[in-house]
Amino acid sequence: MSDIRHFLDLDALDGGILRGILDQAYALKRAMKAGDRPPLLRGKLLAMVFEKPSTRTRVSFDVAMRQLGGEPIMLNRVDSQLGRGETVADTSLVLSRYVDAIMIRTTAHSKLIDLADNASVPVINGLTDRTHPCQLMADVMTFEEHRGPIEGRVIAWLGDGNNMATSWIHAAVRFKFTLRLGCPKRLKPPKSVLDWANAKGGDIILTDTSEDAARDADCVVTDTWVSMGDTDGEIQRKLLTPYQVNDQIMSLAKPDAVFMHCLPVYRGDEVTASVIDGPQSIVWDEVENRMHAQKGILTWCLGASVEL
Ligand code: CP
Ligand code: NVA
Numbered sequence: 001m002s003d004i005r006h007f008l009d010l011d012a013l014d015g016g017i018l019r020g021i022l023d024q025a026y027a028l029k030r031a032m033k034a035g036d037r038p039p040l041l042r043g044k045l046l047a048m049v050f051e052k053p054s055t056r057t058r059v060s061f062d063v064a065m066r067q068l069g070g071e072p073i074m075l076n077r078v079d080s081q082l083g084r085g086e087t088v089a090d091t092s093l094v095l096s097r098y099v100d101a102i103m104i105r106t107t108a109h110s111k112l113i114d115l116a117d118n119a120s121v122p123v124i125n126g127l128t129d130r131t132h133p134c135q136l137m138a139d140v141m142t143f144e145e146h147r148g149p150i151e152g153r154v155i156a157w158l159g160d161g162n163n164m165a166t167s168w169i170h171a172a173v174r175f176k177f178t179l180r181l182g183c184p185k186r187l188k189p190p191k192s193v194l195d196w197a198n199a200k201g202g203d204i205i206l207t208d209t210s211e212d213a214a215r216d217a218d219c220v221v222t223d224t225w226v227s228m229g230d231t232d233g234e235i236q237r238k239l240l241t242p243y244q245v246n247d248q249i250m251s252l253a254k255p256d257a258v259f260m261h262c263l264p265v266y267r268g269d270e271v272t273a274s275v276i277d278g279p280q281s282i283v284w285d286e287v288e289n290r291m292h293a294q295k296g297i298l299t300w301c302l303g304a305s306v307e308l
Contacts, residue, residue, distance in 0.1 A: 004119070004120070004121065004122055004123075005122045005300060005301045005302075005303070006116050006119075006122050006123045006124070006301070007122065007123075007124045007125060007133065007134070007297050007300070008112060008113070008123065008124075008133070009131050009133050009167075009295040010133045010136060010167060010170035010171055010172060010173075010174050011133075011173070011196060013175075014161075014174075015174045015175065015176070017218070017300070018137070018174050018175070019175075020300065020302045021137060021293075021296040022140065022141055022144075022293070022296060022299055023296075023308055024295070024296040024299055024300065024308075025137070025141055025289075025293045025295055025296030025297075025307065026141070026292075027293045027306050028068075028119075028292060028295045028296065028299075028306060029172060029289075029292040029295075030207065031132070031306065032067070032240075032292075033170055033194075037067030037068070037069075038068070038306055039068060040068050040299050040305070040306065041068035041069050041070035041100075041138065041233070041298060041299065041302060041304055042069035042070065043066075043069070043070065043097040044065075044066050044069075044070035044071075044100040044101070045067075045070060045071055045073060045098070045100050045101075045171050046061065046070060046071070046074075046099060046101050046103060047072075047073050047075060047095045047098070047099040047101070047102045047103070048062070048072050048073065048074050048075065048103045048104075048126070048206055049075045049077075049080070049082070049091070049095075049102065049103075049104040049105070049106070049115075049139060049177050049264070050074070050075070050076050050077065050104075050105050050126075051077040051104075051105060051106040051107055051111075052105050052106070052127065052228045052229065053228065054105055054106065054126070054127075054132050054228050055264070056262075056263065056287060057103075057105060057126045057127065057134065057135075057290070058074070059293050060291040061103055061126070061186050061294050061298075062074075062261065063155065063291055064291050064292075064294040064295045064298060065298065067291075067295070068098075068295060068298065068299070069121065070298075072098065074266045075189035081208075082157045083232050086251060087114075087263045088106075088114045088115050088116040088118075089109045089114055089115075089117075089131060090155055090241070091115070092114070092115045092116075092117075092118035092119045092123075092259055094117055095117075095119070095121075095283050096119050096120040096121050099121060100121055100122075100302060101121050101122045101123070101124065101298065101302060102115065102119060102122070102123050103122060103123075103124040103125075104123065104124070104125070104126055105126035105127045106127075106128055107128070107129055107229055108128065108129060109128040109129060109130035109131065111128070112125050112128050115219075116281070119279045121239035121297050122301035122302065124297060124298075124301060127163065128163065129163060129227075129229060130163055130190075131163050131166050131167045131168050131170070132163050132164050132262065133167050133170070134290070134293065134294060135164065135165045135167065135290070136168065136170070136171045137293040137296065137297060138173035138286055138289040138290045138292070138293040139171070139221070139260055139262070139286060140169075140175055141169060141280055141289045141292065141293055142256065142285050142286040142289045143155075143218075143219055143260070143282075145289075146258055146285070147177065147219070147256070147258060147287065148178075150175050150177045151175060151176045151177060151275055152176065152177060152178075153170070153177045153178070153179065153218040153219070154177070154178045154180065154216065154217045154218050154219075155177055155180070155217065155218065155219045155221060155224070156180045156181075156182065156208055156213040156214045156219065156220045156221065156253065157179060157180070157181045157182065157183075157213065157221050158183075158213055158214065158220065158221070158222045158226075158244075158245055158249070158270075159182075159183065159187075159222045159223055159224060159225065159240055159241045159270055160183065160187050160223060160233045160236065160240060160242045161181065161183045161187050161188045161189035161190070161226065162187075162189075162223060162227050163227065164221075164223045165181060165183070165189045165223075165292065165303055166189050166190065166193050166260055168181075168221065169181075169189060169193050169194070169197050169202070169204055170193075170197075170198075172197065172202055172203065172204055173196075173200045173201075173202040173204075173236055173275045175199050176203075177203070178203040178204075178205070179203070179204050179205070180205045180207065180212070180213040180215065180217065181204070181205070181206050181208075181213060182208065182209060182210045182211075182212065182213030182243060183206065183208065183209070183243070183244070184239040184240065184242075184295055185208050186239055187236065187239055187240070189206075191299040194206065194267065197230070199258065204206070210242065210243050210245075210249055211243075211249070211252055212245075214249045214250075214252045214253050215252045215253070216252075216253065216254055217252075217257055218254055218256075218257055218258070219253075219257055219258050219259070219260060220241070220245055220249065220250060220253050220257060220258075220259050220260075221260045221261065222245045222260075222261055222263060222270045223262055223270065224264065224265070224266055224269070224270060225237050225266070225270050232275065232292040237269070240269075240270070243270070244269070244270060244271065244272065245259065245270065245272070245275050246272045246274070246275060247272065247274055247275065247278075248272070250275055250280060255278060258280055258281070258282045259271070259276065259278075259280045260276055260281075260283060260286055261276060261281075261283050261286075262280060262286070263286075263287060296300065
């Protein structure tokens with residue numbers, strides 16, 4: 001088996017490694033707030049390949065690389081040869097000769113795997129149709145900064161059983177918290193993911209009512225009703241309307257429950273403005289932590305770290 005440190009998914013890495021990545025992220029965040037930016041990745045290059053739009057992932061990786069003394073290189077599908085049919089495998093072989101790591105945001109998860117299988121440098125999953133693991137590292141970090149250790153806590157996911165939901169399931173197993181998913185029957189997370197979590201002893205509860213998911217939760221999370229690449233937008237919007245996070249849903253959760261959302265948000269759809277812009281929302285800290293979490297991921301992938 002390859003000893004390259006890919007960051008492909010939370011189910012592929014053990015809990016100790018993931019906790020170590022978060023410890024680095026916390027340490028680098030503290031250092032930065034104290035005015036110290038250790039150049040752990042001086043001279044390193046990260047290729048960032050985007051086959052879908054991005055604001056946070058793109059900018060947080062870019063800034064994280066620069067603050068660690070390295071540099072990012074951007075490739076969009078349309079202005080690279082990927083857009084003209086060069087294969088993912090060949091792209092991976094090419095980039096591996098130039099850069100120290102590759103981050104990719106793509107459509108089919110199989111493309112991520114193809115890229116990693118052909119790479120001789122670490123590959124990072126910046127979102128696929130199946131998962132979004134970097135986001136979960138920032139989400140766990142943000143919850144813990146506000147509410148303490150996530151182990152044993154109850155997180156309620158309301159909405160589509162999409163790529164974010166799958167990564168939340170992976171995270172629940174790896175970080176040992178309870179995840180209640182309130183999803184329409186037609187938009188449940190993939191059975192294979194639920195089976196994996198059950199086999200690992202995960203505390204995952206699937207319900208089709210928002211109320212049952214949200215009751216006494218420590219955190220309520222949701223995501224857009226229509227993800228990038230979804231083709232049944234109108235059907236999904238209809239199915240997901242009863243899963244909106246609003247003041248009534250938040251009132252069922254614990255009084256000190258927090259609200260999270262990976263963003264971008266569509267106010268009035270998956271969440272009301274009163275919730276996302278209200279006192280329980282921690283989404284802007286969640287945004288900031290994307291950058292700190294990326295530093296933990298990048299330094300782990302490239303074998304650089306600060307003394308803890
Ligand atoms: N949350 C997130 O991944 O945002 P972007 O799509 O803007 O990168
Ligand atoms: N589920 C969303 C997440 C965006 C960060 C999507 O895939 O579009």
